[in-house]
Every structure is written in C-alpha cells, then in structure tokens.
Amino acid sequence: MKRNVAIVGGGQTYHRARRHDVDQAEMVNEAVRAALKDAGMTMDEMDMVVLGNMEFFEGTHMTDCWLVHATGAYGRQGLKITTGGTVGATVVCAGAHLVASGLCDRVLCIGFEKQEEGDTGAILSGVANPLWGRSMAGAAVGYFAMMGSSYMAAWGAKEEHSAMVAVKARQNARKNKYAHLKLDITVEDVLNSRMLAWPIRMLDMCPASNGACAVILADDKTAKDRCRKPVWIRAMETAHNEQFELDWRDVKTKRPIFSKVCAGRIYGRLGVSDPKTYFDVFEIYEPATWAELVWYEDLGLCGPGEGFRLIEEGKTNIDGPIPVNPSGGVLSTNCIGASAMLRVWEAALQIRGDAGGHQVPKEVRRALTTAYGGTNWTVMIALSGALDD
Amino acid sequence: MTARETEWISIPMTVDVPYRFAAGRYLTKTLTQLRDNGRIFAVECPRCRRIQLPPRIVCAQCHVRNGRWVELPLEGTLVAFTIMFLPLTDPTTGKPHEPPFVYGSVRLDGCDSVLDHLIHAEPDRGKVWVGMRCRVVLRPPGERVGDLSDIVHFEPLPDQSRPGS
Numbered sequence: 001m002k003r004n005v006a007i008v009g010g011g012q013t014y015h016r017a018r019r020h021d022v023d024q025a026e027m028v029n030e031a032v033r034a035a036l037k038d039a040g041m042t043m044d045e046m047d048m049v050v051l052g053n054m055e056f057f058e059g060t061h062m063t064d065c066w067l068v069h070a071t072g073a074y075g076r077q078g079l080k081i082t083t084g085g086t087v088g089a090t091v092v093c094a095g096a097h098l099v100a101s102g103l104c105d106r107v108l109c110i111g112f113e114k115q116e117e118g119d120t121g122a123i124l125s126g127v128a129n130p131l132w133g134r135s136m137a138g139a140a141v142g143y144f145a146m147m148g149s150s151y152m153a154a155w156g157a158k159e160e161h162s163a164m165v166a167v168k169a170r171q172n173a174r175k176n177k178y179a180h181l182k183l184d185i186t187v188e189d190v191l192n193s194r195m196l197a198w199p200i201r202m203l204d205m206c207p208a209s210n211g212a213c214a215v216i217l218a219d220d221k222t223a224k225d226r227c228r229k230p231v232w233i234r235a236m237e238t239a240h241n242e243q244f245e246l247d248w249r250d251v252k253t254k255r256p257i258f259s260k261v262c263a264g265r266i267y268g269r270l271g272v273s274d275p276k277t278y279f280d281v282f283e284i285y286e287p288a289t290w291a292e293l294v295w296y297e298d299l300g301l302c303g304p305g306e307g308f309r310l311i312e313e314g315k316t317n318i319d320g321p322i323p324v325n326p327s328g329g330v331l332s333t334n335c336i337g338a339s340a341m342l343r344v345w346e347a348a349l350q351i352r353g354d355a356g357g358h359q360v361p362k363e364v365r366r367a368l369t370t371a372y373g374g375t376n377w378t379v380m381i382a383l384s385g386a387l388d389d
Numbered sequence: 390m391t392a393r394e395t396e397w398i399s400i401p402m403t404v405d406v407p408y409r410f411a412a413g414r415y416l417t418k419t420l421t422q423l424r425d426n427g428r429i430f431a432v433e434c435p436r437c438r439r440i441q442l443p444p445r446i447v448c449a450q451c452h453v454r455n456g457r458w459v460e461l462p463l464e465g466t467l468v469a470f471t472i473m474f475l476p477l478t479d480p481t482t483g484k485p486h487e488p489p490f491v492y493g494s495v496r497l498d499g500c501d502s503v504l505d506h507l508i509h510a511e512p513d514r515g516k517v518w519v520g521m522r523c524r525v526v527l528r529p530p531g532e533r534v535g536d537l538s539d540i541v542h543f544e545p546l547p548d549q550s551r552p553g554s
Contacts, residue, residue, distance in 0.1 A: 020397035059404060125480035130410045131420060131536040132443045135481045136492055136505055145471030146494055153519035198472040198514065246494055247503045250468040257503070355493035 001100040004387060006223035006230035009039025010345040015180040015211035015333040018116060024058055025070035028112045033070060036107065038228065039216045046216070048096050049073035049106035051111075052087035053081050053337030057124075058117040061074075061112050064182055071110055084375025085129075086238075087111060087214065088341030093236045095217045097313060098202035105219045111341035112212035115334075120208065127374065129171035129244060141205055144288035145197035147249040152199065154251045155305035156197065159199050162289035163190035164311045166203045166331065169286075172318055173328025175357035180333040181210040206288040211335035213342045231348040234366075235384045237266040241376040248376040251294065252305075259370065262350065262378040266368075267300070270382060276301045279382075280298075280364040281350045282316075282324045283343035284330055285371040292324065295370065323360045340371030344381055351385045365389055415444040416513070418458070421493075423540070424533040431500055433457045439501045451507050463525040464546065465497035470519065472512045481538070494541050497525075507542035515551065522546040 011034020018121070019027055036042060049071050051064050051314055060066055064073065064080035070080075083090040088111035095107040121139055128137030136142070151157055167187055173179035183189075185203060191335050223230035239258040246251045272278045282299070286292035296307035299303040316324040325331075327346040330339050347367035349355040366389065371379045411422060415432065417443070422428045432455040434448035440459055441448070448455050458500045470493030476485035491514035492505040509526065510517040523543035532538040 020399050059402075121478065122480060128480075129416075129443065130481065131412055131416065133505055133537055135479045135538060136477070136486075136507070137480060139475065139477050141475065142471055142473060142477070142492065145473075149471060150469040150519060196473045197474060200471070245449075245502060246505055247468065247496070249494065250503070253468075343402035374462055 001096075001099050003102055004101045004220045005096045005217055006227065006385070007233065007235045007344070007348045008218040008223050008227040009035050009041065009229055010213070010215035010348060011035040011038050012178050012213040012338070012342060012345060013211045014178050015209045015335055016181065017207060017209065019114065019210040024060070024063065024114050024117070025067045026113070027114060027210065028067050028110060029070035031112065031214040032070065032108065032110060035214035035216055039174060041106070041216065043081060046072060046106050046108045046247040048077040048079065048098055049108045049110065050091045051078065052082060052091040053112050054084065054087065054123075055082045055178070056119055056123050057336065058114050061257070067123065067182060072108060072294065080310055084335060084377065086340050086371040086375070086377055086379040088339055088380040089344060089369065089371035090238070090340070092215060092217070092341060092344050092377060092381060093238065096233050096236060099217050099219050107217045109217060110212065110214045111338040113335040113337040114210045115208040115336065116210055132244070136214065140287060141197045141200055143249060144205075144290055145200045145290070147251070148199040148290035150251045151293060157293065157308035159294065160187055160189060161201065161308035161311055162204055163187040164386070165192045165286070165289035165292045167329035168311065168317060169325060169329050172326050172358055173332035175318070176324050176327050176332070177357065178333070179328040180211070181207050181328070182332070187302065188341075200288060200290070206287045206330045206334035207332070209333050209335040211333065211338050213338040213345050215341060215345050215348070223337055223349060229352040229385070230353075231351045232384050233270040234384050234389050235266050236379070236381050237262045237263070237269070238379045239377070241374070244333045244376055245375060246309065257298060258376045258378045259295065259372060261298050262380050266380045266382055275299055275321045275368065279366050279368045280362065281326065281347060281360050281367045283327060283347045283367065283369045284324060284329065285340060286325065286329050287334060287344060289331065292329075292331075296324070299368070299370070318358065319361050326358045328358070328361050340379065343369040343371060344383070347383050351383055398526065403467045413446070415446050419444050424535040427475055427527050427530065429461045429463065429497065431502070433459050437554050440499060442497070442500055442502045442504065452455055455470070460478070461497045462496070463501050465495045465523055467493050467502070467519060467521040467523055469494045470494050470508060470517055472514070472517070495519075495523055506537075506540060509542040509544040515554065517545070518551045520547055520552065
C-alpha cells in the first residue's frame, strides 16, 4: 500500500432480534458514538464517512441520505456502498483505499442492518433473474442446504459435524456480550432442532439480527500520535464470481471457487505458506454451519474434504490451535450490512487483546477475516498488530 | 442494553414495485426456443469453450463475445439438492411452494453451468441423491410462456438406484 492504514478505533451495538426502541439512525448512531469514543476522537476529525448496508433490506433507499445526521456525514465527503453480504468488508476496503492513497487521513466506516424492518426473502429474490430462476429464489437456507448435501456426498461428513459448528458458535457467543444468539446448546439440541431444508436445521442457520458496527481508519501519523494500540491492515483482496453461476455449492466443481482464489492471492501478497500457523485467529463469514467447514478447506487450514475433521478434533475452538470465530460469528449475529465489518472489528479486538470474555487464550499478532455474498463473491482482509510483523 | 419496549410505533406495510424486465437478445433466443420448440440452447465461449446457461453475450471469464449456440440434451445429473420443509414463497406468484419438496442443482449433460429447479422425487433422503440422473419435464406445447417455468421440474430417470443401497 502507498501509505499504511490502521484501525484506530471501533464499536458495535448490542445485537438483537427486536429493536423497536430505535429507528435506523438511532441504532447506527450507537455504533458511531462507540467508535469515536473508543478512538478518543470527534466527528470533526473525520475526513470522510463510508456507509454500507443491504440494498432495500429496511424498505428504504439512499440510506446515506436518510442517516446523514446519525453517521456524521453532514457537510462532509460521503460514500455509500452496497455489495451484498460482503458490504461491511467492502466499506473497510474503500476506507483503506482512501487513506492509503492519501486522499484522507481519517475515515469513519459504518455497516448496519435493521433486519426486522424488511422481508429479506422477498427483497433477496430481486437478486435472481425474473425469467430464469426467481421462482425458487429468496432463501439463503436452500443454497447452504445444497452445499451441505454436496459436502456430505463428496467427503462422508455427517450432520453431527455441522451440529458441532453450531455448538461452537453459540458457546463462543455466550462469552461475547454483544452477540445475539447466546445459546447453551449441545450437538443433540442442534440435531433435534426443527428441520428447515435438509440437511440444515434451525440451529444450523444464522439469526436475523438488528445491529451496527463502525471502525475508524487512519494514516500512520494519526495512528502513532493518537492510538495506543493501532491494528494495521496488511492486505486486502476481493474476487467476484459470475452471477447465476451456482455450482460453487458443488464442493467438487472444477470451476474456480472464489474464496479459494481470494485466499491464494492474499497469502501470495503476505508470503504465507501455512495460514494456520501464520494467522493466530480467523474471523470468517459463515451464515450456515456447512459454510464454515467449506471455509476451512478454501482457506487451506486443512486439505479438501478434511474440514469436518478439524471441528471434530476441536482444532478451531476458542482455545484450540486454529481459533475460528471466537466472537460467535455470523451464526450467532447476522445484521448483514454490519456482519462482514464485525469480522474485521472482532479480529482487531483480538489483536488489541480487548475482546474481553471471548479473547483467545494465546498471543494474537495476526488475524485473517473473510466475507462473502451473492454467488461466492469474496472479500478478505488481513490484520496485524505490528507493521514489521 | 436495549431499552424495554413500552409503546413504540412500528407499522407493517407492503411495497409493490411494478416493472418490466427486458430479457435481451441472448436470453430471448433461449426462452423462445424453449417455449416454441421445447429445446434448450446454451452459448459456448470461443476461447475457454465453457458452455453457459443462461446464455450471456460476454464470457465473464474471458471477456470475449460468446457466439456459438449449442443445443443441450434434456438430461443431466443432480450435483446438489435439498429437501425443503419451509413454505417458500414463489416471488413470481406470491404463493408458497407447498413443503416438503425437493429442489436441486442439475448439470445438463455437456453444460458447464448448473440449473436450479424442482426435482419431482419423493422428499425422502433414500429416494434422492447427489449423482442422480434426471430429465427435463416441460409444460405441454401451447401452455408455455417463455420463461424458466416452461420447465415444470426435473424427474429422475427410471431404473437407477442410490449408490450403496
């Protein structure tokens, strides 16, 4: 990068299924205030505001206009981004571009979703071609169910393995005061939960959450002068798949899987040969249990078809050698426009040692975060606590 | 923490958005062939030879114009599926698909893309599997409308059994 970029502060709301007590602006402002407070900065110091959410998920368009008072964008440069599930990460990438290029020294990045206000299934159906597949569109659960059936057929994994992912996520969430689904559940509870779309049960899926996240990005000088524990953005990658190409759920497809492509590129930039030892923690985007198992493999934490062994052996537990989603992840909190940014912010908290109850019990120097949306569009961001690390 | 709800105004409403969608020249060709002749046409990229359905003017991977039309057979292989237990709303009609039902992703023979559609199989894990051979069932001629619903569903080919059963 032309100039170094640091995360110098951040914040999030308490994520909940119901927030009738606030409108979208009031909710977004909770995260903005938390981020400014964490950074010890004021709105006057921000050069620009970048905002993102899912298009029309709240039944309103131009949320950058609606929320201008709450985001702090009044009278300053602003940018609105919508890239589906990846949006929270894309907002951070855009902010990092602004700082790295020298156009801005301090950028406030915000992602939010107030899921209860819209019918996400109905709105998501607009992603599909009305003449070619829309009649079956609108439910992410079906996509991930197909991934699960393909994964089991290819590798011999069982429904118990996805259930283990569900348990890990919700047990981690119990340690995270901001998480939405804090459930003291067992593998049996997951297997006994209501079948939604075989092999996916209720507890295999993420919730629909209301919430927001904000992070403040800054240049070298600001970070060194103003921030006790800056976390550095070391590399970013984005790879887009083609819309209507749905075979990424076929785990044996010969077509490129963009999570894998993206990982290969970001490892190349950083000179990573063994990601599971290079990174100390992973915050990944797993709206369903099966997606986490596939991520393990796409990220190269194990070989193809070995993801379910990692969870079986407890390798990715909060106190395991490869901690994945100590925050509880998307499976425990999914305010979609904020979800990918929460991965970045949670990873930064881990590096700072400020994650509180869900801090992983080892030194955290480096972290990798992922996001995806649409048909396997992927964004990844790598962070470290020291610039020379 | 979130405040306790006392009296918060929160009003349910519906947004109805009429619009007209242009299929364009490539998809129109495939849809008219499907409607009028019950045949399925995809396009092939002149560079990577990838056979793409729905057809697109440009190959996303090579960024060259797709030119050659390829007729696909009406049979293929199920590469992934689910048994749906939720009454999913069909966004094109506003009515639910009645659960449980099977839907899945079928790769028509020779095609590089997959097609998601209803699978006319019993919603029973013993009766449907990855690798199952299926064929297209079309609406009768004269009742076709020129969109993907002209394919009613895929049905399993006879005389096959689940591997290992």
